[in-house]
Amino acid sequence: MRVPEAAPSFPSLLASVPNDELLAVTRRHWMAASLDDAYLPWDEHRRRPPPEGLDARGSWLIKQLKRRSAQRVLPWVDRDGVPLRYALTDAVLACCQRVDREAAGRISSDSSVGEHRDRYLIASLMEEAISSSQLEGAATTRQVAKEMLRAGRAPRTVDERMIANNYATMRQLASDRDRPLTPAGVLAIHRGLTRGTLAEPAYEGSLRTTDDVRVVDDDGVVLHQPPAAAELPARLEALCAFANGDAPTQGFLPPVVRAIAVHYMLAYDHPFVDGNGRTARALFYGVMLREGYWLLEFVSISRLLRKATAAYARSFLYVETDEQDLTYFVLAQLDVLCRALDELRSWLDRKAREQRRASELIRGVPGLNHRQLALLEHACRHDGFVYTIEGHRHSHGVVYQTARSDLLDLTARGLLEQHRRGRAFVFLAAPGLVARCGGVSRYGGSEG
Numbered sequence: 001m002r003v004p005e006a007a008p009s010f011p012s013l014l015a016s017v018p019n020d021e022l023l024a025v026t027r028r029h030w031m032a033a034s035l036d037d038a039y040l041p042w043d044e045h046r047r048r049p050p051p052e053g054l055d056a057r058g059s060w061l062i063k064q065l066k067r068r069s070a071q072r073v074l075p076w077v078d079r080d081g082v083p084l085r086y087a088l089t090d091a092v093l094a095c096c097q098r099v100d101r102e103a104a105g106r107i108s109s110d111s112s113v114g115e116h117r118d119r120y121l122i123a124s125l126m127e128e129a130i131s132s133s134q135l136e137g138a139a140t141t142r143q144v145a146k147e148m149l150r151a152g153r154a155p156r157t158v159d160e161r162m163i164a165n166n167y168a169t170m171r172q173l174a175s176d177r178d179r180p181l182t183p184a185g186v187l188a189i190h191r192g193l194t195r196g197t198l199a200e201p202a203y204e205g206s207l208r209t210t211d212d213v214r215v216v217d218d219d220g221v222v223l224h225q226p227p228a229a230a231e232l233p234a235r236l237e238a239l240c241a242f243a244n245g246d247a248p249t250q251g252f253l254p255p256v257v258r259a260i261a262v263h264y265m266l267a268y269d270h271p272f273v274d275g276n277g278r279t280a281r282a283l284f285y286g287v288m289l290r291e292g293y294w295l296l297e298f299v300s301i302s303r304l305l306r307k308a309t310a311a312y313a314r315s316f317l318y319v320e321t322d323e324q325d326l327t328y329f330v331l332a333q334l335d336v337l338c339r340a341l342d343e344l345r346s347w348l349d350r351k352a353r354e355q356r357r358a359s360e361l362i363r364g365v366p367g368l369n370h371r372q373l374a375l376l377e378h379a380c381r382h383d384g385f386v387y388t389i390e391g392h393r394h395s396h397g398v399v400y401q402t403a404r405s406d407l408l409d410l411t412a413r414g415l416l417e418q419h420r421r422g423r424a425f426v427f428l429a430a431p432g433l434v435a436r437c438g439g440v441s442r443y444g445g446s447e448g
Helices: 010-015 019-029 056-070 090-103 111-135 142-151 158-175 183-194 229-243 255-269 276-290 294-298 301-307 309-320 327-361 370-381 389-396 400-412
Strands: 071-077 083-087 222-224 416-421 424-429
Touching: 010 056, 056 071, 056 083, 071 229, 071 255, 083 255, 083 327, 090 255, 090 294, 090 327, 111 142, 111 158, 111 276, 111 294, 111 301, 142 158, 142 389, 158 183, 158 276, 183 229, 183 276, 222 309, 229 255, 229 276, 255 276, 255 309, 255 327, 276 294, 276 301, 294 327, 301 309, 301 327, 309 327, 370 389, 370 400, 389 400, 400 416, 400 424
Parallel strands: none
Antiparallel strands: 071 083, 416 424
């Protein structure tokens, strides 16, 4: 990956314009400089034609004056003592408002969430666990990984272990949402994510003690040099205080921006030998839940990040190459959040249509619950699929007895057939079920 050209330092920009000219230049071009303007980084700005009478550096100075007049500083500094800063642009405010409205409450009144809640929650946590691990190099396919998680079987490879660890950690974070973040808690999160996956077990849940850790791309180009190991304990304390709202900030800090900043801070500090990306995304998830954004349990951020890994990496680099202007990373992460919310709404609408369609097609079978309807709808689209009590239990987040009752009831109704494989029972669609459900195949979705 090409490292973006570093932006000219603000002091050097000021020094390049004589004092007697600075005010005149600023007055002449101030109104033309938009705070938003797609918030281009220097690496892109320098390629655009500058306004008449200015070169690239001069127009960048005007932008920087505009941005810095609206920016606030966070209680965190990089390895050189440069503070993290951000601007509440119109785009940031609009996205924050939408996340506040939708992720903290609006969809909670939608009956389709309640009806599909357990099923979608399990599927979303699986997706996040798989995608976050794949971002870090896990090579297991989604299908194999989902079958492992759904069946509750033990991981067979290191890649599968990464995914199983991620899944267990995500569920634990949801349970711990009311607890403040502590350094010991961060180490526990890292330990849970990396257990059995690192070359040295001693690295699990332990801060690195050397300074030979670098972030490099596939070609060996160094993208980032994290702070010295000796600074990490104090920096982790500061990160936790900030995440908990115990560190003073300039004015009101939107909770979503706080969570995104924690994501960036952990990734920047790179306090572990490995597993930093997974830990940073887990902390973002945990802070969002702690701030009341309950719908984040149903949203997979890493799946979208994995589709644009280069853009994800560049959003980090733009911050670091522009004197720690976090706004680039905030805008990138808010865009991902809003797209994830769009996908959730589309999924809920689609599932509501599918369930109505399945209910209409499976006539003369009264009293089916939503889990049974979901399984039958899935069976109509996946002829020959094998169902198990454990798989049904994990897909819907219910106890073993409830899952067993669901499947035995469908068998008694003649909709499934029960067979023995080894010491366990499995269930398959009864002959004719697919024809009876004809038409459901046009819809997407899956039983898990």
